[in-house]
Amino acid sequence: xxxxxxxxxxxxxxxxxxxxxxxxxxxxxxxxxxxxxxxxxxxxxxxxxxxxxxxxxxxxxxxxxxxxxxxxxxxxxxxxxxxxxxxxxxxxxxxxxxxxxxxxxxxxxxxxxxxxxxxxxxxxxxxxxxxxxxxxxxxxxxxxxxxxxxxxxxxxxxxxxxxxxxxxxxxxxxxxxxxxxxxxxxxxxxxxxxxxxxxxxxxxxxxxxxxxxxxxxxxxxxxxxxxxxxxxxxxxxxxxxxxxxxxxxxxxxxxxxxxxxxxxxxxxxxxxxxxxxxxxxxxxxxxxxxxxxxxxxxxxxxxxxxxxxxxxxxxxxxxxxxxxxxxxxxxxxxxxxxxxxxxxxxxxxxxxxxxxxxxxxxxxxxxxxxxxxxxxxxxxxxxxxxxxxxxxxxxxxxxxxxxxxxxxxxxxxxxxxxxxxxxxxxxxxxxxxxxxxxxxxxxxxxxxxxxxxxxxxxxxxxxxxxxxxxxxxxxxxxxxxxxxxxxxxxxxxxxxxxxxxxxxxxxxxxxxxxxxxxxxxxxxxxxxxxxxxxxxxxxxxxxxxxxxxxxxxxxxxxxxxxxxxxxxxxxxxxxxxxxxxxxxxxxxxxxxxxxxxxxxxxxxxxxxxxxxxxxxxxxxxxxxxxxxxxxxxxxxxxxxxxxxxxxxxxxxxxxxxxxxxxxxxxxxxxxxxxxxxxxxxxxxxxxxxxxxxxxxxxxxxxxxxxxxxxxxxxxxxxxxxxxxxxxxxxxxxxxxxxxxx
Amino acid sequence: xxxxxxxxxxxxxxxxxxxxxxxxxxxxxxxxxxxxxxxxxxxxxxxxxxxxxxxxxxxxxxxxxxxxxxxxxxxxxxxxxxxxxxxxxxxxxxxxxxxxxxxxxxxxxxxxxxxxxxxxxxxxxxxxxxxxxxxxxxxxxxxxxxxxx
Numbered sequence: 001x002x003x004x005x006x007x008x009x010x011x012x013x014x015x016x017x018x019x020x021x022x023x024x025x026x027x028x029x030x031x032x033x034x035x036x037x038x039x040x041x042x043x044x045x046x047x048x049x050x051x052x053x054x055x056x057x058x059x060x061x062x063x064x065x066x067x068x069x070x071x072x073x074x075x076x077x078x079x080x081x082x083x084x085x086x087x088x089x090x091x092x093x094x095x096x097x098x099x100x101x102x103x104x105x106x107x108x109x110x111x112x113x114x115x116x117x118x119x120x121x122x123x124x125x126x127x128x129x130x131x132x133x134x135x136x137x138x139x140x141x142x143x144x145x146x147x148x149x150x151x152x153x154x155x156x157x158x159x160x161x162x163x164x165x166x167x168x169x170x171x172x173x174x175x176x177x178x179x180x181x182x183x184x185x186x187x188x189x190x191x192x193x194x195x196x197x198x199x200x201x202x203x204x205x206x207x208x209x210x211x212x213x214x215x216x217x218x219x220x221x222x223x224x225x226x227x228x229x230x231x232x233x234x235x236x237x238x239x240x241x242x243x244x245x246x247x248x249x250x251x252x253x254x255x256x257x258x259x260x261x262x263x264x265x266x267x268x269x270x271x272x273x274x275x276x277x278x279x280x281x282x283x284x285x286x287x288x289x290x291x292x293x294x295x296x297x298x299x300x301x302x303x304x305x306x307x308x309x310x311x312x313x314x315x316x317x318x319x320x321x322x323x324x325x326x327x328x329x330x331x332x333x334x335x336x337x338x339x340x341x342x343x344x345x346x347x348x349x350x351x352x353x354x355x356x357x358x359x360x361x362x363x364x365x366x367x368x369x370x371x372x373x374x375x376x377x378x379x380x381x382x383x384x385x386x387x388x389x390x391x392x393x394x395x396x397x398x399x400x401x402x403x404x405x406x407x408x409x410x411x412x413x414x415x416x417x418x419x420x421x422x423x424x425x426x427x428x429x430x431x432x433x434x435x436x437x438x439x440x441x442x443x444x445x446x447x448x449x450x451x452x453x454x455x456x457x458x459x460x461x462x463x464x465x466x467x468x469x470x471x472x473x474x475x476x477x478x479x480x481x482x483x484x485x486x487x488x489x490x491x492x493x494x495x496x497x498x499x500x501x502x503x504x505x506x507x508x509x510x511x512x513x514x515x516x517x518x519x520x521x522x523x524x525x526x527x528x529x530x531x532x533x534x535x536x537x538x539x540x541x542x543x544x545x546x547x548x549x550x551x552x553x554x555x556x557x558x559x560x561x562x563x564x565x566x567x568x569x570x571x572x573x574x575x576x577x578x579x580x581x582x583x584x585x586x587x588x589x590x591x592x593x594x595x596x597x598x599x600x601x602x603x604x605x606x607x608x609x610x611x612x613x614x615x616x617x618x619x620x621x622x623x624x625x626x627x628x629x630x631x632x633x634x635x636x637x638x639x640x641x642x643x644x645x646x647x648x649x650x651x652x653x654x655x656x657x658x659x660x661x662x663x664x665x666x667x668x669x670x671x672x673x674x675x676x677x678x679x680x681x682x683x684x685x686x687x688x689x690x691x692x693x694x695x696x697x698x699x700x701x702x703x704x705x706x707x708x709x710x711x712x713x714x715x716x717x718x719x720x721x722x723x724x725x726x727x728x729x730x731x732x733x734x735x736x737x738x739x740x741x
Numbered sequence: 742x743x744x745x746x747x748x749x750x751x752x753x754x755x756x757x758x759x760x761x762x763x764x765x766x767x768x769x770x771x772x773x774x775x776x777x778x779x780x781x782x783x784x785x786x787x788x789x790x791x792x793x794x795x796x797x798x799x800x801x802x803x804x805x806x807x808x809x810x811x812x813x814x815x816x817x818x819x820x821x822x823x824x825x826x827x828x829x830x831x832x833x834x835x836x837x838x839x840x841x842x843x844x845x846x847x848x849x850x851x852x853x854x855x856x857x858x859x860x861x862x863x864x865x866x867x868x869x870x871x872x873x874x875x876x877x878x879x880x881x882x883x884x885x886x887x888x889x890x
Contacts (some may be wrong), residue, residue: 285799624790624825628767631774631782717827720770 018076025069032066054108061101064094133678142290145173149198150301159309165196165559166302170277174291177244177281182274184209184231184253191232191274207231213248218272222298223249232276244279249299251275254307275299349397354395362390401553411560415587416456418510419444423482425463438479440471445484449508453585458557462565465550466514466578474518477575486511486581509581515573526567530555558582589699606682611728612637615656617689619649619674620663625717629661629694632724646674653678655687659731661715664702666691675709690731694719744886751877752889758874765865768830772890787871791831794864797822802859805850813852815846822860833863 036059043055067695091600149169151161167179178198182191191214209212212231222568226233228243252270262318277295279285359444365385369463373381433440463481470479486509521529529553551565558565561582616638618627632641641657643649655658660678664671676690690712695702706714715727758764775782788799797818804815823838837859844852 028754622821622828623793623823624786625828627786628774628828630772631771631779631786634779635774635776663824665824668761717824720766 004586022073022076025072029066029070029073032062033067036062052225054104057097057101057104061094061097064090064097066092091447104593110292130316131148131364135331137292138288145169146294146301148296149173149298153301153305153321154308157309157312160308162305162309166298167197169196169535170295170298172296174277178276178278181251181275182207182230182276184271184273185740188271193384199443205618214274217248217274217347218250221250221296223295225287226276228278232274241281242284244281244283246276246278247287247292247295248274248276249295251306252300252303254303254310264385275302292592323717329691338583350395351399355392358388358392358395362392366660376486397550401451401556404615405584411458413455414455415448415451415453418448418452420464421448421456421460425460425467426481429467429471430646431477432468436471436475438471438474438477440467440479441481443480444618445482447485448483449485449586451509451587452510453587454561455557459561459584462554462557462580462582463512465554466512466565466580469550470514470516470518470578471575472552474575476518477517479514479516482513482515484511485509506581510584511575511579511581515575515577520572520574520576521567521569523569524662526569529567530565553582603701611732613642614638614658614732616650616727617641617643617647617657619643619659619661619671620694621645622663629719632721634720635721636725636728638728645676646670649674650677650681653681653689654681655689659728660689661694662691662711663717664695664706665717672705672709675706675711679710692731744884745796747877747884748879748886748889751874751881754874754877758870762832763870765830765832767827771830787875790825790831791871793825793869794822794834797825797854798857798861798864801860805853805857810846810850810853812848816842818847827836831863831867834860834867837863 040056041060043052046457058659067090071083071090072084074675075087123656149166156162161183167181168374169177171179176197178196180193180197181195184190185192185206190208191209193205193207201692206216211231213226214232215227217224224247226246226248228234228246232245234245242685251274253271253273275295295621341723362385365381365388368380368381369385422444423441426440429440467479467481555565558580561578564584565578565580567578614637616633618626618629618633618640620629620642621644626644630640630642641652643652649660649662662671662674673691675693678691679688691710692713693702693706693711693716694715695715703714713731715723715728720728755764760770770887771783771786801815801822804811804818811851819838819841821833823842826832826834826838837856841853841856845857881888
């Protein structure tokens, strides 16, 4: 067949070029077909791909392009019209899809780009979170370290261990090169290197405390970065390395006296120790904030631990001191007790031993006096008698005083003649007074009763003592003794403000004044007068003998008699007046005096037993027998309530009543029912009063009935005083009583 | 008469009362209850007894005069009288009361009336005795002596 000349190739056909074009088109088509296949394959593999339909479009576009190029292969040679149509269709389609795709891409590409941005953003965020996590972890680590450190620090109360542990643990935790603690010296002017981690420097190295860098650290509660060259930080010999950063923190040293309750101590004493921490040299490490915080916390903990240790030391010391004191006191007490016992033994022995010979002497001398004697002999015997009486008095005084001190002395009260006492005193003192040419006068007030109740012997002793003192200390002049009944105005004396006499019907206050014109006493010595064995110092009186006990004993006697004794003097050489007031009973009163006279004995010994204040409720309809029972109980000291009916009884009865006496023989009033209702009323056993039945006859029935209703006892009427007494005492003792006949 | 004589008279009189059975141990008990806190105890109790007894006797008389005698009431009164007299120690009165009660239980009207008479008689006797005794006591006290126990 001849070639068609309708369409003539414009250019001369070049075989090689044609061939290359042919091959290229083929490959293009191949590629264009395979790309979508690849896309599909990979997209299928991937989980998520948001733009599927874009892919489809793209795929279509490529496929069509490929188809176009493929079909182009046939157009190199003469081709039929079908091929031309197919080619045209393919091209048209391709054009359409390409335009669509192009339009689509305008939307898609920005989206894709923004995805990229978001991805970048998220990556940044993730990195940031990672960083923060790292920080938190570090902080937690730090916290753990602090806790551990604290635990270590607090686990001991020994100061040295605390400090050493702190340094060691800190060094470990923070990976420090060196760690040191500087403590203030006693003088407070220097800081001494006390502890180091590695013991590089000799301990004992001191640094003055007022360096500016130290002040800077002390004035802040935070850890402060300091220069490695400052004296406190020069812990390592200078070398060719770059020293690591150094931080210093203050450690407050708290004293026991700093602690106020509810008030954290203001750090007024400002005693601090210095802790210096050095990072490893030649490392690029910096002090992080959390590390500084850790250091500050630890410093505080150390302060607390140290103060605890200090407190503990104090309290241990105090305790030891107390124990020693305790032991010493105990010893002293035992010694005192031994001494007292020894004294009592001595007195007991002496009491007997001394009195016996004394007694013999006095007795025999007085007997001797009765016999025939020459005047000289009589005089001698009298002197012997007088001296031995004096000695006996002295012995008695000493023994009395000791028994007075023990508080074991009791006044012997009896009715005696008051006037006679004064006369006797006068008689006794006359001879001595006349020898000294002293005039003694006695004035007894007319209203002074002739008889009184009191301790005659001791009263006489007191008066005698006072009067003989007056005589003793007077060289000349006169002694006047006045006695009268003290009225209330004169009872109170400005000199005796503690003396509150209470006049009453059965007593009167006897006031005796003995005035002398002797040497007097200076006011400052007055208070000494009544002290045992103390005497005023004037030499004149020294020779007059006496043991100095007299006034002390008088004072005690007077106190026993509920009175008061004192001495007034205007000064040396102006004489003095001794005044005492004592309480005496008036005899012949119907009521018992308040002085401890034994109570009137009743006929039976048992009447001493009584039931004071025992609340008893008596239920009895019969007026007379009620009155008799009441009289019985009142006589025994009970507090009696009378009721005459069951209702009244139940109304009145309360837990205060300890015993209820019910007459069960009264017809019309059921005593048993009353008892039962009392039981119901008091459910608690200890509150319930004891119920006793009073009955006129005892037969078994009554007995049983009583027991059935829960009565605690039966008493047969008529009741005698003794029977009632024994009933009550049995009842109260045993809480039950069956039966008292 | 001087105090000592009065006192002797008193003691004798009192002894006779015991002897004749007018008073018994209970009265002694009463006397023991009298002390300075309760100086007139005996007199008070005895006075109360008089009042009470007179009232009871009146009641008894009235009750026994009824057409239909309420023996329960009578018994109650007699019981009261018995109680009072035994509390005082008026022995003879008490004894009659016991008999009286028995009659009441038997519902024996005759017996009751008889007992009532007896009780009244005994009561007036013992009342007189008490009054005399108290008079003697008063005389002693006026004379300045004290009552012998």
